[in-house]
Every structure is written in structure tokens, then in C-alpha cells.
Amino acid sequence: MRMIVSGGGTGGHIYPAITLIRMIKEKVKDCEVLYVGTEFGLEADIVPKEKIAFKTIHVKGFARKITTENIKVLCKSIHSIWESKKIIKEFNPDIVIGTGGYVCGPILLAASLMGIPTMIQEQNVIPGITNKILAKFVRHIAVGYADSQKYFHSDKVVFTGNPVRKEVLTASRENGIENFALDVNKKTILISGGSRGARSINNAMIDVHAHFAGNKEIQLLHVTGKDEYNGIIAKLRRKSIDIEKVGNIIIKPYLYNMPDAIAATDLAIFRAGAIGLAELTARGIPAILIPYPYAAENHQEHNALAMQKAGAGIMILDKELTGKKLIDIINNLLQEEGKLSFMAKASKALGKPNAASDIADIAIQMLPKA
Ligand SMILES: CC(=O)N[C@H]1[C@@H](OP(=O)(O)OP(=O)(O)OC[C@H]2O[C@@H](n3ccc(=O)[nH]c3=O)[C@H](O)[C@@H]2O)O[C@H](CO)[C@@H](O)[C@@H]1O
Numbered sequence: 001m002r003m004i005v006s007g008g009g010t011g012g013h014i015y016p017a018i019t020l021i022r023m024i025k026e027k028v029k030d031c032e033v034l035y036v037g038t039e040f041g042l043e044a045d046i047v048p049k050e051k052i053a054f055k056t057i058h059v060k061g062f063a064r065k066i067t068t069e070n071i072k073v074l075c076k077s078i079h080s081i082w083e084s085k086k087i088i089k090e091f092n093p094d095i096v097i098g099t100g101g102y103v104c105g106p107i108l109l110a111a112s113l114m115g116i117p118t119m120i121q122e123q124n125v126i127p128g129i130t131n132k133i134l135a136k137f138v139r140h141i142a143v144g145y146a147d148s149q150k151y152f153h154s155d156k157v158v159f160t161g162n163p164v165r166k167e168v169l170t171a172s173r174e175n176g177i178e179n180f181a182l183d184v185n186k187k188t189i190l191i192s193g194g195s196r197g198a199r200s201i202n203n204a205m206i207d208v209h210a211h212f213a214g215n216k217e218i219q220l221l222h223v224t225g226k227d228e229y230n231g232i233i234a235k236l237r238r239k240s241i242d243i244e245k246v247g248n249i250i251i252k253p254y255l256y257n258m259p260d261a262i263a264a265t266d267l268a269i270f271r272a273g274a275i276g277l278a279e280l281t282a283r284g285i286p287a288i289l290i291p292y293p294y295a296a297e298n299h300q301e302h303n304a305l306a307m308q309k310a311g312a313g314i315m316i317l318d319k320e321l322t323g324k325k326l327i328d329i330i331n332n333l334l335q336e337e338g339k340l341s342f343m344a345k346a347s348k349a350l351g352k353p354n355a356a357s358d359i360a361d362i363a364i365q366m367l368p369k370a
Pocket residue numbers: 010011012013015100123124192193194195196223253254255256257258272273274275276277279292295296299300303
């Protein structure tokens with residue numbers, strides 16, 4: 001079997017693609033994969049590290065209004081369809097899968113026009129513009145949220161949930177606690193602003209750390225994002241918080257073992273990126289969510305609302321976020337008997353741990369019958 005996969009820009013489009021590739025390779029022997037991305041997206045860094053063959057096309061995203069820049073982009077897009085056709089002819093795939101980001105546009109469009117079976121995966125409640133356009137051409141659309149089915153033709157759309165990497169499902173709490181040298185008797189709060197960190201969450205956390213430093217019941221594992229780490233450490237120092245001494249605060253720039261951290265977590269404070277939320281719900285972890293306010297069509301707020309509506313999360317708007325608000329919510333959740341475990345159950349009920357396997361099955365059944 002030969003398969004082209006495309007998806008790029010942010011981790012939220014790339015990790016689902018990698019999860020699907022791994023899952024399909026587990027299910028189909030002799031599966032040859034080519035990943036198509038752009039040279040400037042995060043995929044150019046992540047995909048070759050996964051030892052997956054990688055090729056690039058030249059394509060840029062559209063601004064959401066008519067500009068001369070957009071006309072240039074349109075010309076580039078036409079060229080990129082030609083580039084895509086060339087790659088497809090050379091690789092000769094049986095199927096083509098897209099996981100979002102504008103790089104998917106030309107490759108999925110070209111494949112569909114060439115009569116090759118295609119599918120896309122949409123992670124967010126509000127679909128991205130590329131997937132909205134591609135939906136008219138592809139054969140199947142697997143969506144992460146029940147609420148986004150309404151944007152697509154009912155004959156094509158399947159609600160599968162978002163693919164979650166296997167390690168998130170298999171990591172054990174004991175290992176997580178051990179790997180981060182956490183205290184087994186304390187509740188763990190994991191704070192993360194997505195793959196690049198979130199300044200407003202980091203800043204609000206300074207007061208939260210000051211409040212809970214040395215607390216006997218909770219411990220805080222705070223992932224700042226690589227660019228923000230030094231600034232946050234300096235701010236904590238100015239508040240005279242000595243992380244070495246207080247014993248219940250861990251600050252990290254980035255986690256390469258996020259599944260271990262999630263496994264050890266009792267409460268998360270997160271942005272509302274779709275894959276981060278899929279990982280939390282796959283493990284049944286309740287969350288305080290602060291959606292990134294500038295995501296396209298404010299889709300993170302809709303992702304967060306879906307979790308809040310189910311009783312699995314509490315949303316705070318970025319413009320209303322303060323340290324005091326976080327402290328009050330944390331105290332309330334920890335003091336109100338049964339509240340956290342009720343939210344954990346609601347989170348687990350939302351989780352779709354089989355999503356990757358289900359999406360892989362849809363892809364595999366598109367293969368031409370031998
Ligand atoms: C700013 C923006 O538009 N972000 C979008 C991007 O999310 P973005 O890539 O920021 O966030 P997601 O939560 O979707 O995915 C982040 C991934 O990175 C991993 N991780 C993160 C931090 C870390 O230290 N270690 C680590 O491994 C997480 O476990 C997860 O697998 O794509 C998502 C899926 O389309 C969208 O919902 C988000 O709105």
C-alpha cells in the first residue's frame with residue numbers, strides 16, 4: 001500500500017497526521033508513506049525526525065480579505081497544484097489523507113481530481129477554511145467534534161473524535177509521578193499553553209505559584225513554552241519564590257514526555273487546542289480552559305465550550321484571566337467534595353480513545369479491492 005499524508009503549520013495538524021500514519025502502519029503491512037508539507041512549517045522539523053519520507057510544495061495561506069498579496073498567493077496556489085500532481089504521479093499513492101493547514105489544499109485537490117481516494121480529518125469545532133473547501137472534493141471527512149458534523153455533507157462526514165497518540169493512552173500514573181519526581185500524596189495540576197506556550201496563562205500563573213508555594217495538598221507542573229521560560233523564572237525570582245526550596249512547583253520550557261505528565265495529572269490548566277483537549281479527555285482529566293482568542297474564527301473558544309457544556313471543563317476568557325480567578329477556581333474545585341471526580345467522569349465520557357484506530361479503518365477501506 002502507498003499513502004500520501006499532508007498536514008502542517010502547527011503541532012495541532014502535524015501530530016494527528018503522525019498518529020494516523022503510525023496506526024495505519026500497524027494495521028497494514030508494507031505501507032509506504034510520503035508526507036507532503038512546506039519547508040517553513042513545523043512539519044519540516046518534526047516529520048523527518050519521525051523517519052517519514054518528506055517532500056515540500058510551495059504554498060502560502062490566504063489572508064481572509066481581498067488583497068494584492070492574496071492574488072500572488074492564488075498564483076502560487078495554482079503552481080502548487082501542478083507541483084502536487086507531479087509528486088502524486090511520481091509516488092503513485094493508493095490513498096491521500098489530509099489533516100488540515102493550507103498545505104493540504106493543493107495536494108488533496110490534485111489527488112481528488114486525479115481520481116485517487118481521499119479523506120480529511122478536521123480537529124476543531126469550527127472547521128478551517130482549507131478543509132471547508134476540500135470537503136467538496138474528498139471522499140470522507142472524519143471530525144473531532146460532534147458539533148462540527150453540521151458543516152459537512154452528511155454522506156461524507158463521520159464523527160470519530162480526534163486521533164490521540166498511543167503513549168497518551170498507555171502512560172501510567174506511577175511512571176508519570178516518578179519521572180517528574182512528584183509527590184504521590186498531592187494532587188497534580190498541569191499547566192500548558194499548547195505547543196508554543198501562552199503568555200497570558202504564564203503571567204497569571206505567577207500569582208498562583210506565589211499563593212500555592214509550599215502547599216501540602218497540591219503540586220504544580222507548569223510548562224511555559226520555550227520562548228517564555230527564562231522570563232517566567234525571572235519573575236518568580238523577583239517574587240522571592242525559590243522553586244528549589246518550595247518543593248511543590250516544577251517549571252519546564254517544553255515537555256517531550258507530555259503523555260507521562262498527563263497521566264500524573266488531576267487537573268489541567270490549558271489553552272483549548274483540539275489535540276491537547278483530545279489527550280485530556282482520552283484520560284478523563286478535568287480542565288480549566290483559557291482559549292487562545294486569536295485562533296481562526298475563534299475556534300478555540302468553541303472547543304472549550306464543548307468541554308464546559310459537558311461538565312468536564314471551566315472556561316475563562318483570556319481577557320478576563322487573572323491569577324486570583326485561577327486561585328479561586330482551583331480552591332473551589334479542590335474543596336468541594338466530589339466536584340473534581342464528577343468533572344473527571346464527564347471528561348472521560350467525552351474522550352474518544354479509539355479515534356485513531358477508527359479513522360485508520362476509514363482510510364484502509366478506501367483502498368482499491370485486490
Ligand atoms: C494557535 C492555534 O491556532 N493553535 C491551533 C493548533 O494547536 P496547538 O498545536 O497549539 O495545540 P494542540 O493542543 O492542538 O496540540 C498540541 C500538541 O503538542 C503537544 N505538546 C504541547 C506542549 C508540550 O510541552 N509538549 C507537547 O508534546 C500536546 O501534547 C499536543 O499533542 O492546532 C489545533 C488543532 O487544529 C487547534 O485546535 C489550535 O487552535
